[in-house]
Amino acid sequence: MTTARSLIRALVLATGVGMVACSGPSAQQVRDGGTFAARIARLSEPGGYFDTDNLVSNEASYLHVIGSLRQLEVRGGAYIGVGPDQNFSYIAAIRPNIAMIVDIRRDNMLLHLLFKALFEIAPTRIEYLSLLFGRPAPAEPAAWGDADVEQIVAYVDSLPPTAVLRARAATDSAIVTFGVPLTDGERATIDRFHRAFIRAGPSLRFHTTGRTPRFYYPSYRELLFERDLDGARASYVASEESYRFVRSLQQRDLIIPVVGDLAGTHAMRAIARFVAQRGERVSALYVSNVDFYLFRNGSFPNFVANVKALPRDGGSVIVRSVFRGPFGAAHPHAVPGYYSTQLLQAMESLVQRVETDGYASYWDLVTSDVLGAPAPARP
Numbered sequence: 450m451t452t453a454r455s456l457i458r459a460l461v462l463a464t465g466v467g468m469v470a471c472s473g474p475s476a477q478q479v480r481d482g483g484t485f486a487a488r489i490a491r492l493s494e495p496g497g498y499f500d501t502d503n504l505v506s507n508e509a510s511y512l513h514v515i516g517s518l519r520q521l522e523v524r525g526g527a528y529i530g531v532g533p534d535q536n537f538s539y540i541a542a543i544r545p546n547i548a549m550i551v552d553i554r555r556d557n558m559l560l561h562l563l564f565k566a567l568f569e570i571a572p573t574r575i576e577y578l579s580l581l582f583g584r585p586a587p588a589e590p591a592a593w594g595d596a597d598v599e600q601i602v603a604y605v606d607s608l609p610p611t612a613v614l615r616a617r618a619a620t621d622s623a624i625v626t627f628g629v630p631l632t633d634g635e636r637a638t639i640d641r642f643h644r645a646f647i648r649a650g651p652s653l654r655f656h657t658t659g660r661t662p663r664f665y666y667p668s669y670r671e672l673l674f675e676r677d678l679d680g681a682r683a684s685y686v687a688s689e690e691s692y693r694f695v696r697s698l699q700q701r702d703l704i705i706p707v708v709g710d711l712a713g714t715h716a717m718r719a720i721a722r723f724v725a726q727r728g729e730r731v732s733a734l735y736v737s738n739v740d741f742y743l744f745r746n747g748s749f750p751n752f753v754a755n756v757k758a759l760p761r762d763g764g765s766v767i768v769r770s771v772f773r774g775p776f777g778a779a780h781p782h783a784v785p786g787y788y789s790t791q792l793l794q795a796m797e798s799l800v801q802r803v804e805t806d807g808y809a810s811y812w813d814l815v816t817s818d819v820l821g822a823p824a825p826a827r828p
Contacts, residue, residue, distance in 0.1 A: 484702065485702040486630070493558070493709055496553060496555035496556075503556075505654065506535040506655065506672060508535065509667040513791045514792070515683045516677050516679050518543060520821075521766065523765075523766055526545055531550070531711070531735060532735075533561075536735065537685035538684045538685045539735055540704070541685040541694055545732055547698075549705050551711065551720070552706075553709065556638060558706040561704075562639060563624070565624075566620040566621075566624050568699040571696075572696075574689060574692045580616050583617075583643075583646075598684065602674075605650065617640065620643060646669075651670035653669045712749070717755035721755070725760045729760065730761050730762050736768070738772060740811070750803070756796055765797070767794045769791070769792050771790045771815045794818050794819060798818040
């Protein structure tokens with residue numbers, strides 16, 4: 450493993466120009482006989498469709514719950530989330546022992562294989578973002594350890610994507626070592642995802658199929674610059690310490706991308722058994738605004754049943770996002786200037802409410818049992 454990682458990192462960080470020739474790893478270089486791949490296969494179910502590329506989040510408010518997570522001492526245990534790399538910021542704050550990223554789209558699992566490859570190769574934040582965007586890393590990346598994330602992104606913005614071929618070759622080589630069986634089409638999808646980051650740079654935005662992009666969709670740059678409600682940088686690349694923690698989980702195969710429906714019959718139940726077998730409890734379940742769609746298609750009760758099956762305690766929470774669009778009015782906890790609102794709810798509160806009175810509507814769900822006071826206005 451060490452030899453494989455060192456070789457892959459050398460491919461992308463070496464000086465020089467042109468494409469680096471990469472041969473496939475030997476059987477000894479593939480992860481522990483495929484343990485990581487076997488976990489993905491065992492926990493996953495057949496994929497479904499959703500009409501977004503979901504390469505980046507559209508939740509500008511995603512860091513607004515970080516302070517509350519700390520105040521409530523939501524820490525350790527197992528983390529479960531959906532979507533792309535906003536999960537890494539929650540992981541950096543909660544410091545779980547293991548994490549599962551569940552999404553109905555198999556493409557999301559492929560995207561997380563790309564992210565995992567970047568973490569494998571890049572020991573520092575500036576190397577990670579340089580690799581993500583196909584830019585050459587600086588000669589002395591360690592010198593950037595105390596740099597603000599805005600300085601790091603400014604470095605990336607200042608350069609053209611001249612390291613694309615090396616970046617693609619190195620990430621593909623790393624992905625092979627994970628042992629996940631991929632079709633030619635899936636490898637092409639990973640290539641397409643990476644090139645979307647490279648082509649747009651930090652200006653990349655959330656994209657939907659058949660719908661006009663919303664003016665409030667943040668760029669990737671803006672997501673990295675976001676702050677918590679105390680005004681502090683809180684993304685996973687805000688500090689080397691946060692980045693290193695997420696990277697340590699990735700290197701130990703403890704961030705597992707799972708193909709599954711939160712209201713489905715297999716993935717969430719399999720995760721519940723897996724977490725229980727490890728002697729953990731779920732500290733946080735980040736659902737984004739998935740429960741809006743579950744309410745609409747009538748599968749919300751199945752989701753609650755899956756939550757009920759998760760190992761949990763009185764401190765286990767659900768993190769959700771609510772958008773202004775479906776209701777025409779801002780949520781009572783909304784922060785001025787944001788079209789999304791992040792909310793916390795105790796898992797036990799959700800389960801008990803469904804077992805007694807239930808929720809009359811999605812709006813009833815997202816305005817009931819909210820942990821914490823409404824957010825203060827930000828200057």
